[in-house]
Amino acid sequence: MKNNRDPDRTRSRILAAATQDFARHGLGGARVDRIAARAGANKRMLYYYFGSKDDLFLAALEESYAQIRNAERALDLEHRDPREAIKRLVEFTWDYYLGHPEFMTLLGSENLHEGRHVRRSRRVRELHTPLVQTLRGILRRGEREGLFRKGVDPVQLYISIAGEGYFYLSNRYTLSRIFGRDLVARRALGARARHIVAMVLNALRR
Amino acid sequence: MKNNRDPDRTRSRILAAATQDFARHGLGGARVDRIAARAGANKRMLYYYFGSKDDLFLAALEESYAQIRNAERALDLEHRDPREAIKRLVEFTWDYYLGHPEFMTLLGSENLHEGRHVRRSRRVRELHTPLVQTLRGILRRGEREGLFRKGVDPVQLYISIAGEGYFYLSNRYTLSRIFGRDLVARRALGARARHIVAMVLNALRR
Amino acid sequence: MKNNRDPDRTRSRILAAATQDFARHGLGGARVDRIAARAGANKRMLYYYFGSKDDLFLAALEESYAQIRNAERALDLEHRDPREAIKRLVEFTWDYYLGHPEFMTLLGSENLHEGRHVRRSRRVRELHTPLVQTLRGILRRGEREGLFRKGVDPVQLYISIAGEGYFYLSNRYTLSRIFGRDLVARRALGARARHIVAMVLNALRR
């Protein structure tokens, strides 16, 4: 059951294992040995394909960004009623974080290291141009239709939408402890989703 | 320049150095040698006063929580107009994160490790009971006075207020990169502060 | 409940704690902190009274030697029938090792370190002169009375008597394992005692 002689699968198995390990333990806490073992690959292969632990981390991060942006594009927000579009985006973002906690941890690690990997990546930058355009379009249409108040910056809005979910989920352990509540109980999650939608939509009202 | 024979100062110098190093490098990335050196103390003293790296991390975290909650209490929110109180809290929270980036990184580390330190800390739990009471009171008064919509959960609201600032600031490196903007430029920071205030107050409107 | 101002008790408590710790963990494995804690004394006192860990070890060893030789002298072997005297000595030695396992461990440690403490101790040497004299006397009387064979060296005999018990008891863990028997079960201990007595008495027969 060796994974010999299927370079693509070897590569992608390493990347998957790495994403998992980086997510669970952070960049510094991830272990090259563990990643190789989990991927069923020789440690040397990891260097063969990715060059270094840092490069592997960047590859994992790029891949994760690509995935969320891909899923986002499929929402088809441009052709919907502005309020509906915002609601969909809010719910999608919440659900995505909920379903992909590793993505948040990857972001956390990258920011702990002051974005030193992402800075070198052209791909990451390119992935995000469309997102801003789309949001700007929705906001404009909402303003014209008298639904939204004026002057809302699409970037600020996106960061708000993401932040409402990110902070709750990425910091769920400390928040659960300080507030004495299990914030990831099923009912709590549902309540949070409704809260965020209400917050954002109300905040945009004229 | 020995720092002999002033146990309190030695202890607090170690704690300060530790907070800094944990903030900059995360729990795993922090170095016991570096902390001791920065504190001008012998490495052994760190263990003498705190027992282990993990216990030192918890001490740093508890201290940080205590500081933000102390500052928060000084806002005297109970005796203010509900809208004013919320605005002050929002601005305070933003300013605090802005002025204490190490606090965010500490939280990030603790959550990466699934809250395993904070779980053992009674102190952290106790520090937060008053905060929720205060917020609940403000929301009630706002409802009674017809200013705020009903049914807003104080815990959810607090997480929103904090999340709006936390995500923007803690993830400033990746966000700056993906949106192609310097999010910590002075003007950008001012814009974000205004955005958050507007978001939260608008969201609470009846 | 401080043990202030009773120097003799402090000293002897330290010595007792040290003997225990050296016995349990060996010279290298013993811990100065643990000894002080167990003695309810400040660590500095240990150095005040004994000078160093090594000197403390020697003190413990000397004290232990003194105790076994004292108990031995009380057997009053000189005035007994030679066979009876040997039997008493064999049984005493066995019982003493059984009741004072820490003595064996102390000896083990000292020999691991090639006797470097005992070499400096005049006291230890002096403690043992009478023992050889006594044994020599018993053997001579036994020979004259036609009970024992000739030419048995008292030192060799003593080492045999001690060795029969020492090896069995000091190596009880490995021996129990390799022979698949619990050598310190009550019945096993009784059997060993009888075996040793029989061995030695039979070996001395004419």
Added chain:
Amino acid sequence: MKNNRDPDRTRSRILAAATQDFARHGLGGARVDRIAARAGANKRMLYYYFGSKDDLFLAALEESYAQIRNAERALDLEHRDPREAIKRLVEFTWDYYLGHPEFMTLLGSENLHEGRHVRRSRRVRELHTPLVQTLRGILRRGEREGLFRKGVDPVQLYISIAGEGYFYLSNRYTLSRIFGRDLVARRALGARARHIVAMVLNALRR
């Protein structure tokens, strides 16, 4: 002078160096750095091959047990006159301890630690089954031929044979000191060998 690329030699060099260091300094006193240096290997290799200092100790112990039992088997005791067989075993055991002092120290360490390594080792247990069988056979033949007294337990006898040499040699430093004799002078060693043979054979007589 790199010792690259000969895994078997590397492994066995580490094991040999470890055996020496454990023997000389005990388990606690042995130093991983020293072992690696003496083996001409990188310290990391020690962990690569053996996992931990404790596992390395067990490996050394197992290997030492295997060696003495191997040499013992070569004595071919089953086909000899019972008295001759016992004599050969006694002399072999004495000579082996004399020639392999490290084996005694290893046993001493293991027992200081209450047999915690050997307990996990199936190999050690298995190595010793044949020995007891052989001794039992010799004793039975001796009884039938009217040479030996009845009721001697082979395990007890073996422990006596080993103990007579072990105690004398392992405790040679303290014993030499307390009796004021050099017990490892050539003549003393010869005398001890003769003493043990005489003791054991006389003790078995009918």
Added chain:
DNA sequence: GATGAATGAGGGTTCATTCAT
């Protein structure tokens, strides 16, 4: 493309001992 063996720098922690009071 793939492998097991090897490396050296440094990780957190513990130690016996001493200083200032």
Added chain:
DNA sequence: GATGAATGAACCCTCATTCAT
């Protein structure tokens, strides 16, 4: 006689990376 605070050397172990095959 007694104490808490301080020291620096060293301990076992782990890491990302590279070499030889």
